[in-house]
Amino acid sequence: MPSYRIGRINDDIKRELASMIPTLKDPRVHGLISITRVDTTTDLRYCRVYVSALDKDDMGSVIKGLKSAAGYLRRELGHRMSLRYTPELQFFADDSIDRGAKLIKMMEDLHTEDE
Numbered sequence: 872m873p874s875y876r877i878g879r880i881n882d883d884i885k886r887e888l889a890s891m892i893p894t895l896k897d898p899r900v901h902g903l904i905s906i907t908r909v910d911t912t913t914d915l916r917y918c919r920v921y922v923s924a925l926d927k928d929d930m931g932s933v934i935k936g937l938k939s940a941a942g943y944l945r946r947e948l949g950h951r952m953s954l955r956y957t958p959e960l961q962f963f964a965d966d967s968i969d970r971g972a973k974l975i976k977m978m979e980d981l982h983t984e985d986e
Contacts (some may be wrong), residue, residue, distance in 0.1 A: 872874040877911055880954070885916060885950050888960075891944055892937075899936030902926050907965045911958055918958035921965035930964050937962040 885906050892904055903925035910919045924933050937944075941960045949957035 892971040897936040899932040
């Protein structure tokens with residue numbers, strides 16, 4: 872299967888999940904939640920969804936809420952997309968935004984030390 876097709880499927884899954892997550896009724900899934908990346912296996916059996924939340928303190932409960940709603944999200948994803956297999960969703964916390972901000976701060980500190 873060509874990699875550009877997997878890329879398109881990843882983008883479609885990301886878009887659909889982003890539209891479904893705000894409709895969840897689980898109280899653990901609240902606040903500003905964004906999907907940063909989606910990685911689907913080539914056989915379309917598993918999909919790793921990386922999630923970032925504005926409130927970093929509640930990230931563990933957000934992930935637990937998403938994992939408990941994974942069956943519902945998978946079923947809705949199957950209805951919205953025409954794929955032979957609807958992948959099993961696995962949710963992970965993504966801290967790449969925090970690492971990027973920390974790296975930028977370190978670079979700025981080095982720049983100010985040079986001056």
